[in-house]
Amino acid sequence: MGGFGTASENTNADFSLSEGRSSVKKKTLRIFLVSGIATFILYLSLLQLTPSFQEVLNLSVGSDRVLLDRRGQLLQTLRTDFGKRRFVWAPLDSFSEDIKAAVLLSEDRRFFNHWGVDAKGLGRSAVANLKKFFRSASLNPHQNPHQNLQSGAYQGASTLTMQLADLIQPEVLNSGKPIKKGSIIHKVSQIFRAVGIEWRWTKEQILEAYLNLIHLRGEYQGVPAMAQAYFKKYPLALGRGESAVIAALISSPNQGPHALKTKAWALAKSLAGKEDCEEIDPVLHQIFQENASIPPAQMGSAPHLARRLSREFPHQAIFHSSLDLDVQQKVAAILDKNIGRLRDRHVDDSAALVIENRTGKVLAYVGAVSSSENPHVDGVTAMRQAGSTLKPFVYGRALERKLVTPASVLLDDPIAITWSEGTYRPTNYDLHFNGPVSVREALASSLNVPAVKVVTMLGLPETYQVLKGLHFTGLKDSSFYGVSMVLGAVEVKLEELTNAYRILANGGRWSKLSFDQTEDNTRGTAEVPPQETVYSEEVAFMLSSILSDPNARTMGFGWSGPLETPFWTAVKTGTSKDYRDNWCVGFSEKYTVGVWTGNFDATAMEKVSGVTGSGPSWYEIMAYLHEHERSHPPPVPAGLVARQIQHPWHNFAETEFFLKGTEPLQTKVVLAPERVEFSFPSEGSVLAVDPHLPPEKVGLFARFRGKPPAGSMLWLDDQALGPAASPFFIRQISDGYHRLAIESPERGRRSRHGDRSIVTEVHFRMIGGYQAKANNTRGGYAAHAGSLLTDWAPFFTKPRHGKIFKTLPIMRPAERFSFD
Incomplete structure (x- = not known):
């Protein structure tokens, strides 16, 4: 029995031993499994927390x-x-x-x-660091062990x-x-x-x-x-x-x-x-x-673009730009040379931009000349008044709406436009008027009065939308500009204006400029960027034809000059008020070039216009770009009809282009008799007299255009002033509302003065005028017809804000604008 008991105990012991071994294996397996999972989680965490090489780069x-x-x-x-x-x-x-x-x-x-x-170095370091830790702890027994870990320099x-x-x-x-x-x-x-x-x-x-x-x-x-x-x-x-x-x-x-x-x-x-x-x-x-030294903080040919790109892309170290080093350096040298030529006429600054038409890639970006006193100002992005460079785009809308054709006749004569801010009297750059002119001549010669008349055809809201569609970022509210927005009230950037002219070079389509270079390093073969239609191809062609026409340009600029190249180009100049800015922007078959000249501190130049300031630089840049390339005019779009047109002031016929449906039926243009109408005062004028003027010098000059019928008389209210003549000076006009009219003995709309008919009339209000005596409720009007008098002071107009401003020769805000 004892033996049986011993065997049982041995069996139980073996079973317990076997069970214990199994338990150890399971525990070991769990440990390995948990360790593996922990390692895998740690691995994933490290991968997630560790940046890639490219991210660090x-x-x-x-x-x-x-x-x-x-x-x-x-x-x-x-x-x-x-x-x-x-x-x-x-x-x-x-x-x-x-x-x-x-x-x-x-x-x-x-x-x-x-x-x-x-591992070997880490073990050696660990031993040395532990010795240092325990030594520090024995020397500072009351210090927190955690502080011991955080303090001191340990071996690395x-x-x-x-x-x-x-x-x-x-x-x-x-x-x-x-x-x-x-x-x-x-x-x-x-x-x-x-x-x-x-x-x-x-x-x-x-x-x-x-x-x-x-x-x-x-x-x-x-x-x-x-x-x-x-x-x-x-x-x-x-x-x-x-x-x-x-x-x-x-x-x-x-x-x-x-x-x-x-x-x-x-x-x-x-x-x-x-x-x-x-x-x-x-x-x-x-x-x-020796002192360590590295090349200066900036060195090279395009500092303004480098600064701009570093601001726009602060985490990018290398910029592969679309610029061409040879073109960049040549354009900079041309600007430097021409500024040196103009320096005695108080001209210190200039900037230029060269763009590939098809791709929008910028080939040259010169923000300032090397001699500039303000070298950090970027003339490519600075806001400056556009002068007359915006006229083509306003004419383009009028052509597209079929309000005019290139052969339409506009009258270039003195006008006065009354609006909420006062009376505006546009004049031409040379202070002369040319009478009837075609739209082609008016735009090519940059005449101001016809351009203002086109604005009145479109209306201010639509004219403003035209400029807005050109992607100008500096536009203020439309009420700020008035009719003079087409003459230079708008401030633009050189890059925006140059890209706007690129619209005409690309058949009426706009796209963004690009400073980045694609893998293809050859000119003009990169992908075409997304485009937005601004004008039809037909209108873009007509504007390009006008701006490339040297014959139409002679009225304003004469024969020859820096705007005429031996290859096909279309070009426009502009000069702002007081000669503070001048521009020359134009395009060839492949390139659009814009040049601005002036002073970064906005001081005036000494009678330097777009032709004499920016024009020579524009010409030289274009000539350089086409040393080994030709430039051809664009093909005539299918939607245009060509006709031979002869205006009465020319003894020859010219080829003109018309949108289908607007072409004339005959070759010769016959002018209708000119309508008689007052140019001053205009309908609804409010005229305020300077209170410091002596009464005998208070009066106004009445002006009208056209030829009245024989025997016509000038009437102020119910008083005949004399035979209608322009200009006509009227003295001693009383306060209040008045009617000024030209009346004729011929048949027509009858007047209240006997058997006379009204040729034209205007109504105006006089404030601070002649005070009539008690025994003469209306007073008498003294009149003088003939040449201008020299002993009178200009009138003033009271705008809606209650302040008094001069209206002659020009009013706010038009006093800031204008002019070739």
Whole structure:
């Protein structure tokens, strides 16, 4: 029985042992499973928290921006960060083998053999740090252990990857903040981040990033900046001595000459495999005896575009632009030369833009001349008054609406337009009037009165919408401008105005400008950007035909001059009030060129117009662009009809183009008799007299256009003033409302003065006029017909705001505008 009991106990013991082994296996399996899951979660977390190489490359913006032209040639360097000096990211193959070897020898000899952490070095560092921790605890028994962990400098054993983990932290990468080192907690965090980098990056990427980002002496970060500052070399040209000194600086960038020499010598000996390293001494002399220097903060041919792109794309270091270095430099030289020619006429500044018509790519962007006293002002984006350069677009809408044709006749004569802000009297640039002119002549010669009449045909709201459709960003409310918006009240940017003329070059279609270069580096072969139709192809052709017509231009500009090129071009000039701005904008078959000339401080030039100021530069730029290229006029669209037209002031017929349905039935244009109407005062005028004028000098000049019938008389209210003549001076007009009329003995609309008929009449109000005596309730009107008198003062108009402004020769806001 005892034996039976013993066997049972043994069986139970074996069962318990077997059960225990099974339990251990299960526990071990669980541990491995949990460890695996934890490792996998840690792996995913590290992958998620660790930026990719490309992300770091995109975020790593150096202190300098580099602008390249369409062929990859250097256009401009521009320093934008003055807290550090780091160059554009250099690929690994642009570093010499000596600098790679020296850095690895100094910082991480087992770089290609570990996974981000050097276990041997880390163990050695851990032992040393524990000894330091316990020593610190024994010396400060009352200090919190946590404070012991956070304080003091501990040995690093940092691999190159661990150092990079600190360098790519966002607050260090671009903000320039120092790396926080020394605590065990920092070290643990650094290890995890380094492992994440090793999992996501290749070894070559890690080494490349380290060489570009490592903090070296002073403000210099990265080997490229250090090499250029101290040795005037690119990283690929660094030799053994220079590489040894740079690598020796990494661990302690501000170390003294003796310590640096000792470490650099040791590195150089290891690299060379010999004791003699004489190349170290001259390198050390460059480090400690000579001041580091890098090319100036900006250098090149396109500073304004470089600054603009750096503002628009703050995280981009290299810009591959659409500019052409040769064109950019030539345009800048042309502007410099012509500004030198005009400097004695108080002209200091100029800007120019050259655009490819088809693609919208900008070939040249010159924001200021080299001699400018305000070189940081960008004349391409500055808001300036447009002068007469907006006229073609207003005429274009009138042509499209069939209000006029290129052969329509407009009367260029004195007019006065009364509106809510007062009375506006447009004049031409030369202060002369030309009588009847065709639309072609009026636009090509930039006549002001016909342009204002076209505005009155369209109405102010539609004229404003025309300009709005050109994508001008500086437009104010339409009520600010009035009828003079077509003569220069609108402020525009050179780039917007030049792109607006590109609409005409592209058959009426608008698209955005582009400063970026595509993979195709040849002119005019890149993709066409999305387009927006502004004018029909037919209207764009008619405007181009007018602006390219030298015969139609002679009325305003004479024969020859800088607007006439030996190849086909269409061009328009403009000059603002008091000669503060002048423009010349035009296009050929392939290019659109815009030039602005003036002074950035808005002071007036000395009678420099668009023809004499911007015109010569525009001509030379166009001539350069077409040295080896031809320019042909656009083909006639199918929707146009050609006719021979002869106006009565010409003794020859010319070919003119019409939208189908608007062509005339006969060749000769016959003028209808001119209608008689008052040009001053205009209907509804409110005239206020200067209270300081003596009564005998109070009066007004009545003016009318046209030829009244024989025997016509001028009437003011119920008093006949005398035979109708223009100008006609009327004295002693009383306060109140008045009717001024020309009446004729011929048959017509009958007047209240016997057997006379009304030829034309206007109604106006006089404020502060002649005060009639008691015995003469109306007073007498003194009249004088003939030439202008010299002893009278101008009238004033009272606008709706209650203030008094001069109306002659021009009123606010028109006083700011105008004129060729």
